[in-house]
Structure formats: structure tokens, C-alpha cells
Amino acid sequence: MDAIERAIARISGRCGKSCYRVLHWAVLSARDQFPGELSMCRVYQDTARRCGKSERAVCKALSRATKDAWEYGSRTEMQQLLGHELYEKPSPKDLITALCQFAGPSVPQVAYAVYWSESSTQYGIWGRAAETGAYFVAAPSFEAREAAEQFAERLNQEQMPIERCVTLFLSGKAPAPLH
Numbered sequence: 001m002d003a004i005e006r007a008i009a010r011i012s013g014r015c016g017k018s019c020y021r022v023l024h025w026a027v028l029s030a031r032d033q034f035p036g037e038l039s040m041c042r043v044y045q046d047t048a049r050r051c052g053k054s055e056r057a058v059c060k061a062l063s064r065a066t067k068d069a070w071e072y073g074s075r076t077e078m079q080q081l082l083g084h085e086l087y088e089k090p091s092p093k094d095l096i097t098a099l100c101q102f103a104g105p106s107v108p109q110v111a112y113a114v115y116w117s118e119s120s121t122q123y124g125i126w127g128r129a130a131e132t133g134a135y136f137v138a139a140p141s142f143e144a145r146e147a148a149e150q151f152a153e154r155l156n157q158e159q160m161p162i163e164r165c166v167t168l169f170l171s172g173k174a175p176a177p178l179h
Contacts, residue, residue, distance in 0.1 A: 003103045004028070011081055012065075013072025022061035025051045027099045032109070034100045040093050062092040069095070110162055112155040114148040123148035127155065129162045136162045138169050
């Protein structure tokens with residue numbers, strides 16, 4: 001059980017309800033946007049994709065989870081999670097934001113690193129997506145190892161999705177390395 005599931009179990013009313021599983025997926029989706037302003041439209045879209053439901057079904061499930069937690073769950077735990085006294089049911093967005101804050105930053109989606117061949121004097125970049133296991137390898141394009149390492153560090157900081165990185169490299173529009 002991860003931190004998000006533990007937090008949901010602490011506040012939930014009837015934790016066996018399927019709406020709490022959708023809430024868990026929504027928090028995972030929202031963590032990709034966090035700590036910026038949360039776009040619920042993006043959360044609905046990404047959650048629907050992750051759990052195989054329609055956006056409308058996701059929206060309804062999140063409303064049910066929030067209502068169920070409010071009516072049958074621990075208000076003390078919910079107030080502690082949200083960090084203030086509650087006089088009315090929080091919105092699904094408020095609950096998801098609080099769960100994101102509680103769970104902390106997400107594990108990097110993609111890990112980029114430098115690769116090189118002993119037979120070559122140039123360095124390239126490779127990346128691996130944690131969720132899908134997809135790989136990305138860019139042909140050697142750096143003569144200095146330090147430049148390649150700085151570029152890999154930049155990609156790790158930006159957490160550019162593998163698909164976007166592949167598209168940019170193939171179109172010749174890859175981000176410029178750090179200088």
C-alpha cells in the first residue's frame with residue numbers, strides 16, 4: 001500500500017468502493033501537474049486513460065468518493081489532511097490537491113542518462129520511462145562528456161515524456177544543451 005492509498009484509507013468511509021480506486025488514479029495523474037495549478041480537465045482525461053473509464057464516469061466517481069468520505073469517513077483525518085477546519089464537504093479538486101501534497105513529489109517519470117561506446121569519441125543520451133518501460137536512445141551527438149551529462153540532467157529536471165523527446169529528436173527540434 002503506497003502513501004496515497006494509506007491517506008485515502010484514513011479518510012475514506014467505505015474504502016472498498018470503486019470510487020476510491022478512481023481517486024487513487026486521479027491523484028497519480030494530478031501529481032504529474034503538481035505543484036502547479038491543477039487542471040481538473042487534464043486529471044479527468046489522464047485518469048480516464050489510466051483506468052479505462054470515460055471522463056464523465058471519472059468525474060462522477062471522484063464526486064462519489066468525496067461525498068462518501070465526507071458522509072462516512074473520518075472528518076478529523078480529512079481536516080488534518082486538508083490542513084484546516086471543514087464546515088462543508090471539500091471539492092474533489094481540493095481533496096486531490098491535499099492528497100498530492102501529502103504524498104509528496106512523484107517518482108520521476110523518465111530517467112535520462114549518458115551513453116557512450118568505447119569505439120567512439122562521442123556521447124549520446126538514453127532515457128527510460130518508469131511507467132511503461134519504453135526506451136529512448138539518441139545517436140551520439142556530443143563530443144564532450146560534460147555537455148552530454150548536463151543535457152541529460154536538463155532532461156531529468158524537465159521530465160520530458162519519452163514520446164515528446166523522440167518526436168523532438170526525430171524532427172531535429174531537440175532542446176539545446178545547457179552551456
